[in-house]
Amino acid sequence: MQPENDILFISAPVNALVEGIFKADTTIGEIRQHGDFALGTFNQLDGEMVMLDGHTYQVSGKGDVSPVADDVHSPFAIATFFRELSRDDVAEGFESVDDLFAKLQDLLPSQNMMYALRIEGRFSFVRTRSVPRQEYYRPLVEITRNQPTFERTDVQGSLIGFHTPAFMSSLNVPGIHLHFLSDDLAFGGHLLQCRAQHATVRVQILRRLRMDLPTSLAYLTADFSRDTADDLAEAEKEQAPCGQVQVHGGKDK
Structure with a gap:
């Protein structure tokens, strides 16, 4: 049976992550049943997740990239089976992440749909x-205020991610959310800033949603009545330099 390729799978509502629920029983193997293209994180916020072409990678807090086994757990992931419906060349490139996002928005038929x-x-x-x-609970927004950042120049790679309508902001990061993975599998993470002279954009429309709800005691007893939109927006954006910055050297060979 062929996988359905117009469904966005969310392993848990993003509000749970914002409110500090950093552990779940969902495994990478279970997530791969719902997609070959995903982003998210791992239990105890142990790095950033990138799944591309069915292979899952962890970008650690030190910037290292490593493959991830199917028995590793995740508190939050979004996934789909990626099958492009359109392809566009951005021949003029982009000068910043804001410029990229504006060009991506122009390529999307409607802001009220989900896209990979x-x-x-x-x-x-x-x-x-x-x-x-x-190892200990801290709010997500507080953790990301001291996030380690990583930089690389002249790198071949892929940005993978999703666009989610604003009305779904309690379920997933609203707007565009992207992670990066270099072709040499040596560099990646949650995208903060980028420039490129040319890029190819592949888009898939997702018109159906499946979401699992956790059954842990922490989730079942949590209070999600607070509006977390501001916290989530701050956690996703680039912060003023206050943590370590690592430059991953050199050009691709």
């Missing part, structure tokens, strides 16, 4: 972040 996005090219500059493993 894959942007491939040679990037003159990319800045990403990851989150170190958390």
Whole structure:
């Protein structure tokens, strides 16, 4: 039976992550039953997740990229079986992440639909972040205020992610959310900033949603009545430099 390729799978509502529920029983193997293209994080916020072409990678809080086994757990992931419906060349490139987002928005038929996005090219500059493993509870927004960031120049790679309508903001990050993975599998993370002279944008429309709800005691007894929109927006954006910055060296060979 062929997988359905117009469904967005969400393993848990993003509000649970914002409110500090960093552990769940969902495994990478279970997530792969719902897609071959995903982003998210791992239990105890142990780095950033990138799943591309069915292979899952962890970008650690030190910036290292490593493959992930199917028995590893995740508190939050979004996934689909990526099958592009359109492909566009951005011949003029983009000068910043804001410029990229504006160009992506112009390519989307409606802001009220969900989309999977894959942007491939040679990037003159990319800045990403990851989150170190958390042993003790702290709010997500507080953790990301001291996020380690990583930079690389002249790198071939892919941005993978999703566009989610604003009215779904309690379920997933609203707007465009992207992670980066270099072709050499040596650099990646949550996208903060980028530049490229040329890129190819592949878009898939997702018109159906499936979401699992956790059954842990922490989730069942949590209070989700608070409006977390501001916290989520701050956690997703680039912060003023206050943590470590690592430059991943050199050009691709």
